[in-house]
Amino acid sequence: MKSFSFQSYGVNVAVDCSEIKLLGEVESSIRTALLGRLTEIHRSEAIYIFSITKPRGELRIELDGEYISEGGEEANFLHFFETMVRLVIAEHAVDLVFMHSGAVVWNGKAIIFPADSFSGKSTLVAEFVKRGAIYYSDEYAILDKLGQLHSFPRLISLRDFTDGFRRNDVSAESIGGNIGIYPIRVTHVLLLRYQANARFIPQRLSPGNGLMKMIPQAISLRFKSKFTLEVLNRVAKSAIISESLRGEAKKTVDEIADFVDKTIF
Amino acid sequence: MKFSQNPMARITGLVVQEMPDEVLVYDMDTNKAHCLNETAAFVWKSCDGKNSVTDIVREFEANNGGRVTEDFVWLAIDQLHENGLLEAGIESRFAGQSRRDVLKKIGLASMVALPVIASLVAPKSAMAAVSCACINAAACAAQAGCPSTTICNGSGVCAP
Numbered sequence: 001m002k003s004f005s006f007q008s009y010g011v012n013v014a015v016d017c018s019e020i021k022l023l024g025e026v027e028s029s030i031r032t033a034l035l036g037r038l039t040e041i042h043r044s045e046a047i048y049i050f051s052i053t054k055p056r057g058e059l060r061i062e063l064d065g066e067y068i069s070e071g072g073e074e075a076n077f078l079h080f081f082e083t084m085v086r087l088v089i090a091e092h093a094v095d096l097v098f099m100h101s102g103a104v105v106w107n108g109k110a111i112i113f114p115a116d117s118f119s120g121k122s123t124l125v126a127e128f129v130k131r132g133a134i135y136y137s138d139e140y141a142i143l144d145k146l147g148q149l150h151s152f153p154r155l156i157s158l159r160d161f162t163d164g165f166r167r168n169d170v171s172a173e174s175i176g177g178n179i180g181i182y183p184i185r186v187t188h189v190l191l192l193r194y195q196a197n198a199r200f201i202p203q204r205l206s207p208g209n210g211l212m213k214m215i216p217q218a219i220s221l222r223f224k225s226k227f228t229l230e231v232l233n234r235v236a237k238s239a240i241i242s243e244s245l246r247g248e249a250k251k252t253v254d255e256i257a258d259f260v261d262k263t264i265f
Numbered sequence: 266m267k268f269s270q271n272p273m274a275r276i277t278g279l280v281v282q283e284m285p286d287e288v289l290v291y292d293m294d295t296n297k298a299h300c301l302n303e304t305a306a307f308v309w310k311s312c313d314g315k316n317s318v319t320d321i322v323r324e325f326e327a328n329n330g331g332r333v334t335e336d337f338v339w340l341a342i343d344q345l346h347e348n349g350l351l352e353a354g355i356e357s358r359f360a361g362q363s364r365r366d367v368l369k370k371i372g373l374a375s376m377v378a379l380p381v382i383a384s385l386v387a388p389k390s391a392m393a394a395v396s397c398a399c400i401n402a403a404a405c406a407a408q409a410g411c412p413s414t415t416i417c418n419g420s421g422v423c424a425p
Contacts, residue, residue, distance in 0.1 A: 059400070069399075069400055069401065069403065069404045070401070071400065071401050072399070072400030072401035072404075072417060072421075073400065073419070073421070075421070076398075076399070076400050076417075076420070076421025077400055079398055079421050080398045080399060080400045080404070080421060083396050083398040087396070116410040117396060117397040117410060117411060118397055118410070118411060118412055118424075159422075165412065165418065165420055165422040165424045166420045167420065206284075206286070206287060206300075207284045207285065207287065208284045208286075208287030208288070208289050208300040208301075208302075209287075209300050209383060211282065211284070211289050211300070212289060212298045212299075212300045212383065212384075212385050213385065215291070215298045215385065215387050216385070216387050216388055218387075221291075221387060222296070222387075225280045225291055225293055226280050229280050229282045229289065229291055230282065232282075233282045233284065233289070236284065237284070237285070
């Protein structure tokens with residue numbers, strides 16, 4: 001077995017692989033998936049150990065000796081595997097909470113959109129970026145212990161809903177945007193649900209209710225419950241948390257921008 | 266089950282966050298989050314295993330001004346018990362009555378906010394919330410929020 005071992009966001013991970021060529025592809029894929037935010041470590045320092053083998057001619061993934069998945073099309077393997085690695089990092093990141101959320105800064109105000117996959121976060125984020133918002137992430141709102149937002153500016157992953165949800169990744173720069181560099185206080189948490197032709201009519205939530213509704217998207221919750229809730233509490237106390245239906249992205253961004261611009265802190 | 270007059274708040278397996286007028290309780294055993302309004306939170310904190318319902322009524326009135334009945338406190342206790350936030354041994358005071366009937370009865374007579382507990386279940390697996398990536402259909406079974414939980418399509422997505 002050959003290994004690639006690294007630390008990212010304070011999490012020590014090793015990937016053991018039975019094929020050296022595949023390990024090279026995996027390493028390259030992980031570096032991209034983590035935006036190069038990793039440093040190599042010695043295998044003995046790893047806490048979370050993935051292994052990739054081909055016991056029956058099909059790829060098999062295990063984490064710490066436990067079966068995760070096997071088989072399927074090799075073409076999709078790297079994408080699936082990098083998702084798994086990012087998930088482990090997000091669950092265990094040191095002194096940070098990874099929330100599944102889109103994140104942009106609009107006119108100096110940091111907006112996060114916690115939501116499930118395939119709820120249109122990336123489309124909304126891309127639309128904001130096209131209008132001049134600073135891009136923080138279409139996947140993770142990374143929050144530090146003060147509740148400040150850090151960027152995770154991976155390529156914006158747009159889906160073609162007419163073509164099997166095929167990914168079309170675009171950079172923020174290619175659609176005229178800039179990438180956020182500095183941590184910033186979250187001012188708005190928007191819990192949105194798509195409904196055709198719906199209007200964005202924000203209903204403000206109490207901090208307690210708002211915190212509760214952010215919980216399903218807090219990836220580290222099961223492993224660092226107390227820390228995660230402390231961080232979300234800080235965000236809930238200082239940000240405006242609203243929920244609403246929303247319609248198409250372009251119109252929604254107009255409505256959200258108007259709402260955010262009118263908010264005075 | 267024995268009808269307890271001295272309810273006791275559960276402590277173990279919970280993470281508690283104090284908010285200005287609410288308390289957020291996360292139950293690590295059930296993956297459930299509960300948001301207690303000020304009234305429900307007050308009753309919960311008063312359930313120390315020593316206070317009787319009558320004592321809690323007295324404490325509540327002393328701290329919050331308005332007058333409340335024992336039914337009012339029992340409404341909170343009932344919800345706390347239902348949500349697993351009390352040690353076992355509480356029997357509903359309102360057995361056989363609908364929550365609506367109870368609320369109507371207490372709400373009309375009450376000048377203070379009724380106890381309310383809102384709850385939400387967090388996904389058991391982070392995969393359920395974050396991914397939809399797959400290499401085979403089996404990987405989709407645990408991803409309830411994806412377009413499909415049975416199909417891993419050619420793009421490596423749990424979707425038709």
